[in-house]
Amino acid sequence: xxxxxxxxxxxxxxxxxxxxxxxxxxxxxxxxxxxxxxxxxxxxxxxxxxxxxxxxxxxxxxxxxxxxxxxxxxxxxxxxxxxxxxxxxxxxxxxxxxxxxxxxxxxxxxxxxxxxxxxxxxxxxxxxxxxxxxxxxxxxxxxxxxxxxxxxxxxxxxxxxxxxxxxxxxxxxxxxxxxxxxxxxxxxxxxxxxxxxxxxxxx
Amino acid sequence: xxxxxxxxxxxxxxxxxxxxxxxxxxxxxxxxxxxxxxxxxxxxxxxxxxxxxxxxxxxxxxxxxxxxxxxxxxxxxxxxxxxxxxxxxxxxxxxxxxxxxxxxxxxxxxxxxxxxxxxxxxxxxxxxxxxxxxxxxxxxxxxxxxxxxxxxxxxxxxxxxxxxxxxxxxxxxxxxxxxxxxxxxxxxxxxxxxxxxxxxxxxxxxxxxxxxxxxxxxxxxxxxxxxxxxxxxxxxxxxxxxxxxxxxxxxxxxxxxxxxxxxxxxxxxxxxxxxxxxxxxxxxxxxxxxxxxxxxxxxxxxxxxxxxxxxxxxxxxxxxxxxxxxxxxxxxxxxxxxxxxxxxxxxxxxxxxxxxxxxxxxxxxxxxxxxxxxxxxxxxxxxxxxxxxxxxxxxxxxx
Numbered sequence: 001x002x003x004x005x006x007x008x009x010x011x012x013x014x015x016x017x018x019x020x021x022x023x024x025x026x027x028x029x030x031x032x033x034x035x036x037x038x039x040x041x042x043x044x045x046x047x048x049x050x051x052x053x054x055x056x057x058x059x060x061x062x063x064x065x066x067x068x069x070x071x072x073x074x075x076x077x078x079x080x081x082x083x084x085x086x087x088x089x090x091x092x093x094x095x096x097x098x099x100x101x102x103x104x105x106x107x108x109x110x111x112x113x114x115x116x117x118x119x120x121x122x123x124x125x126x127x128x129x130x131x132x133x134x135x136x137x138x139x140x141x142x143x144x145x146x147x148x149x150x151x152x153x154x155x156x157x158x159x160x161x162x163x164x165x166x167x168x169x170x171x172x173x174x175x176x177x178x179x180x181x182x183x184x185x186x187x188x189x190x191x192x193x194x195x196x197x198x199x200x201x202x203x
Numbered sequence: 204x205x206x207x208x209x210x211x212x213x214x215x216x217x218x219x220x221x222x223x224x225x226x227x228x229x230x231x232x233x234x235x236x237x238x239x240x241x242x243x244x245x246x247x248x249x250x251x252x253x254x255x256x257x258x259x260x261x262x263x264x265x266x267x268x269x270x271x272x273x274x275x276x277x278x279x280x281x282x283x284x285x286x287x288x289x290x291x292x293x294x295x296x297x298x299x300x301x302x303x304x305x306x307x308x309x310x311x312x313x314x315x316x317x318x319x320x321x322x323x324x325x326x327x328x329x330x331x332x333x334x335x336x337x338x339x340x341x342x343x344x345x346x347x348x349x350x351x352x353x354x355x356x357x358x359x360x361x362x363x364x365x366x367x368x369x370x371x372x373x374x375x376x377x378x379x380x381x382x383x384x385x386x387x388x389x390x391x392x393x394x395x396x397x398x399x400x401x402x403x404x405x406x407x408x409x410x411x412x413x414x415x416x417x418x419x420x421x422x423x424x425x426x427x428x429x430x431x432x433x434x435x436x437x438x439x440x441x442x443x444x445x446x447x448x449x450x451x452x453x454x455x456x457x458x459x460x461x462x463x464x465x466x467x468x469x470x471x472x473x474x475x476x477x478x479x480x481x482x483x484x485x486x487x488x489x490x491x492x493x494x495x496x497x498x499x500x501x502x503x504x505x506x507x508x509x510x511x512x513x514x515x516x517x518x519x520x521x522x523x524x525x526x527x528x529x530x531x532x533x534x535x536x537x538x539x540x541x542x543x544x545x546x547x548x549x550x551x552x553x554x555x556x557x558x559x560x561x562x563x564x565x566x567x568x569x570x571x572x573x574x575x576x577x578x579x580x581x582x583x584x585x586x587x588x589x590x591x592x593x594x595x596x597x598x599x600x601x602x
Binding site for chain 2 (some may be wrong): 016
């Protein structure tokens with residue numbers, strides 16, 4: 001009998017408490033973020049710094065080392081490049097890195113990408129990185145096939161490549177001349193071989 | 204209503220019984236259909252919207268707020284969607300029973316609107332056995348639910364239907380017994396008579412008439428929740444166990460009928476509790492004529508809507524009972540206690556005659572008890588808000 005009454009008492013007390021909890025929630029601000037339209041700022045601006053959004057490449061500091069291409073487990077990155085006259089670029093951390101190649105093509109297939117971040121890790125200059133952009137919905141898949149090297153940029157890079165070839169040809173010619181003077185017509189082959197390898201690079 | 208029709212017949216100079224009968228019949232039919240179409244259906248829709256908004260706020264969400272101002276037309280969009288959906292009938296289903304079941308559920312609940320008053324004179328039919336009629340006509344609902352469960356030829360549906368039957372048969376007893384105590388106090392089964400036996404001040408309500416009726420209010424409320432398959436007694440459609448219970452196989456408009464009935468039931472339960480315990484449309488004698496009728500409608504609707512809110516609130520607070528707990532609550536607690544109630548009310552009426560000084564004192568004491576319970580509740584809510592460190596209260600009911 002005592003247990004019976006205590007059951008009733010417990011039920012009433014717990015319902016009373018529970019109702020008070022839910023009622024108190026009526027006076028609290030909802031925490032819903034009404035994406036995409038009823039928000040004060042674009043949602044991208046409010047995301048945390050390490051957000052893995054779409055990938056982005058800063059071609060001005062890319063040294064075309066192909067570390068990202070090798071790291072990608074699903075091969076959604078495709079790079080083609082040419083040798084250029086050696087210079088150096090400052091990475092995102094300010095460290096100077098030597099650059100001997102520049103991409104003539106740098107494609108990322110975002111519809112294959114799984115946002116694992118393995119390409120971002122090995123990049124020596126920080127050229128490839130995540131943005132906070134994530135709204136990739138589209139009715140045209142080719143829009144997700146990002147081509148970072150524009151045709152104009154490709155022209156510029158190719159011209160740089162030609163400059164490198166001329167430089168190399170010049171060097172080889174000088175070397176050959178220098179070699180020809182003391183020994184005379186012995187080394188004719190190396191410049192030709194050099195030409196061939198450069199043509200391979202260009203393609 | 205009757206006077207209106209009489210005047211109409213006189214003005215036309217019609218004679219003969221058949222013409223009068225026909226006018227009565229058509230007039231009543233027109234009024235009933237107009238009531239269902241114009242008042243009840245939008246009401247159930249708006250209640251469904253309100254329920255979703257209130258539930259959302261209780262869970263720190265926003266709820267539907269895009270269709271129309273603050274999402275108030277969400278129900279219309281949902282209804283339209285249901286009409287456009289394909290009306291599927293499973294191949295092995297019993298076609299006749301399957302198609303008939305939603306309408307039976309719908310009729311059972313909307314039939315109850317025939318005796319529910321809106322004001323002193325605005326009522327479709329003031330039956331002498333109104334309370335009995337409400338209990339009887341809403342019993343069509345489990346019939347429809349079992350029918351849909353059986354005809355679907357689906358184990359989830361059947362289980363849902365059986366549970367519903369068990370539940371409603373069990374809870375009919377405490378509900379009827381609690382209503383019986385009210386009938387004892389009022390001396391009539393007519394819903395209008397029950398309201399007239401109460402007064403406008405809370406002390407005149409049956410809720411505070413005597414301690415037995417005070418507890419009887421809670422038994423009646425809980426039993427009605429269970430009869431209406433509302434949480435915490437929504438075992439027939441327990442989605443974690445039975446998919447959607449008896450309505451698993453239904454789609455399109457047939458499914459919408461079940462939903463419509465569910466929310467119409469909210470208002471039926473609220474108004475019956477209102478009539479039996481909260482004084483219905485009783486207002487202080489400060490107006491007459493049309494103003495009085497409007498005032499009564501407002502008071503009745505306000506009380507009913509507060510109860511609708513409480514039902515919604517209970518739904519989003521309490522978890523679902525287990526089947527055995529549901530039966531335990533009914534047979535071990537509600538049934539004996541409501542028997543005690545009937546007995547207690549009868550004895551109280553013998554010892555303390557109606558309108559005596561002792562009765563008035565007891566009523567006002569009970570009002571005090573009710574007020575102090577509300578006060579305690581307010582303190583409890585304040586403590587919760589303080590514990591949660593809410594800071595400034597967010598009182599905007601929208602957004």
